[in-house]
Amino acid sequence: MPAHAQTSTDAIVAAGRRLLEERGADALTMRDVADAVGVRAPSLYKRVRDRTDLFRLILEDVTDELAEAMDAAADSGDPVADLRAMAEAYRAFAHANPVAWGLLIAPQPQPGATERSVRISATLLLTVAALAGERDALLAARTLVPWVQGFVTMELAGTFRLGGDVEQAWRFGLDHLLIAISRPDPARRP
Amino acid sequence: MPAHAQTSTDAIVAAGRRLLEERGADALTMRDVADAVGVRAPSLYKRVRDRTDLFRLILEDVTDELAEAMDAAADSGDPVADLRAMAEAYRAFAHANPVAWGLLIAPQPQPGATERSVRISATLLLTVAALAGERDALLAARTLVPWVQGFVTMELAGTFRLGGDVEQAWRFGLDHLLIAISRPDPARRP
DNA sequence: ACCTGAACACCGTTCAAGT
DNA sequence: ACCTGAACACCGTTCAAGT
Numbered sequence: 001m002p003a004h005a006q007t008s009t010d011a012i013v014a015a016g017r018r019l020l021e022e023r024g025a026d027a028l029t030m031r032d033v034a035d036a037v038g039v040r041a042p043s044l045y046k047r048v049r050d051r052t053d054l055f056r057l058i059l060e061d062v063t064d065e066l067a068e069a070m071d072a073a074a075d076s077g078d079p080v081a082d083l084r085a086m087a088e089a090y091r092a093f094a095h096a097n098p099v100a101w102g103l104l105i106a107p108q109p110q111p112g113a114t115e116r117s118v119r120i121s122a123t124l125l126l127t128v129a130a131l132a133g134e135r136d137a138l139l140a141a142r143t144l145v146p147w148v149q150g151f152v153t154m155e156l157a158g159t160f161r162l163g164g165d166v167e168q169a170w171r172f173g174l175d176h177l178l179i180a181i182s183r184p185d186p187a188r189r190p
Numbered sequence: 191m192p193a194h195a196q197t198s199t200d201a202i203v204a205a206g207r208r209l210l211e212e213r214g215a216d217a218l219t220m221r222d223v224a225d226a227v228g229v230r231a232p233s234l235y236k237r238v239r240d241r242t243d244l245f246r247l248i249l250e251d252v253t254d255e256l257a258e259a260m261d262a263a264a265d266s267g268d269p270v271a272d273l274r275a276m277a278e279a280y281r282a283f284a285h286a287n288p289v290a291w292g293l294l295i296a297p298q299p300q301p302g303a304t305e306r307s308v309r310i311s312a313t314l315l316l317t318v319a320a321l322a323g324e325r326d327a328l329l330a331a332r333t334l335v336p337w338v339q340g341f342v343t344m345e346l347a348g349t350f351r352l353g354g355d356v357e358q359a360w361r362f363g364l365d366h367l368l369i370a371i372s373r374p375d376p377a378r379r380p
Numbered sequence: 381a382c383c384t385g386a387a388c389a390c391c392g393t394t395c396a397a398g399t
Numbered sequence: 400a401c402c403t404g405a406a407c408a409c410c411g412t413t414c415a416a417g418t
Binding site: 381382383384385386387388389390391392393394395396397398399 | 400401402403404405406407408409410411412413414415416417418
């Protein structure tokens with residue numbers, strides 16, 4: 001007589017993500033995840049291959065949600081406003097999910113880009129192209145995006161230790177970068 | 191009769207750092223470190239409080255070396271050349287010590303800034319001030335530094351997946367950022 | 381079909397006993 | 400003083416046995 005399913009992959013991923021954010025990556029044990037979904041640890045292996053696979057599934061979920069948030073933010077049609085909105089959405093997501101986001105940008109794992117994350121990369125590149133020109137789009141994206149990622153990493157890590165207004169620094173940096181990657185307006189040339 | 195010391199804190203830290211870089215953070219076990227220095231695992235606890243403490247000591251060592259490399263690089267007296275040299279030294283160090291550097295910029299640990307790292311922060315801020323002006327120095331530093339960190343993070347993590355020349359992107363970004371944070375030259379004003 | 385207790389190999393860490 | 404084997408609690412994971 002078949003035993004009925006007590007849990008699901010979705011429930012395991014959701015519980016894992018919650019535990020990850022609450023207690024950190026090291027504290028995410030298979031036994032705790034199993035407890036959270038109401039089974040014993042060995043049962044998890046019917047749904048996920050191993051702990052690494054669970055991390056992969058969690059990071060896919062996080063990646064997808066981040067991409068969706070950025071996609072929803074960029075809706076004005078104006079390149080500068082859209083890039084600002086995407087940067088703000090990225091930063092807000094990182095603040096709301098610091099542990100998961102930290103894993104997302106860590107060197108080791110490649111959570112296998114989701115469709116949504118591939119799409120948002122394409123959208124971002126197109127938006128940058130509208131500002132910097134087709135030819136310099138990739139170079140300009142690699143000027144803007146690392147700054148956003150680095151800034152958020154540093155503020156979440158508490159690396160900004162010399163005082164000052166972090167919000168002001170965010171605006172200052174974003175303003176200067178958007179100007180720096182803008183193609184000079186042909187109408188203003190002599 | 192007292193047993194003679196078979197190892198030292200320095201040897202333990204050096205072995206730990208080597209293992210860390212060779213096999214990654216998760217593979218850095220107390221038993222392997224003990225093996226590498228020729229004692230049994232329990233003996234390590236005479237020199238380091240616990241594994242977390244060992245990581246702290248390793249990261250202090252790494253921090254100090256990075257600060258020294260950046261300090262040695264900035265010797266021209268010209269702000270732009272010095273900032274370029276510091277950025278290059280930082281990037282080269284990260285490429286040479288990717289795992290340790292990854293831990294250095296990770297959210298969790300604060301390896302307790304060494305004297306050298308505090309000094310290099312001050313030097314950096316002064317150099318930026320010479321370029322951006324006293325008033326905007328902190329804002330300008332928080333525009334330049336996160337980009338450098340973010341760029342290196344992304345290239346080491348393999349996040350630049352859309353092709354293109356990464357070296358060109360590094361030069362493009364650095365050039366544009368240095369211009370962006372430069373105070374307009376008063377001599378060029380009408 | 382899925383769930384479970386028992387077990388295994390591994391890890392960080394402690395400690396009494398050695399020299 | 401420092402080193403060690405033995406031991407403990409914990410972890411990821413496997414598997415035979417249950418329903």
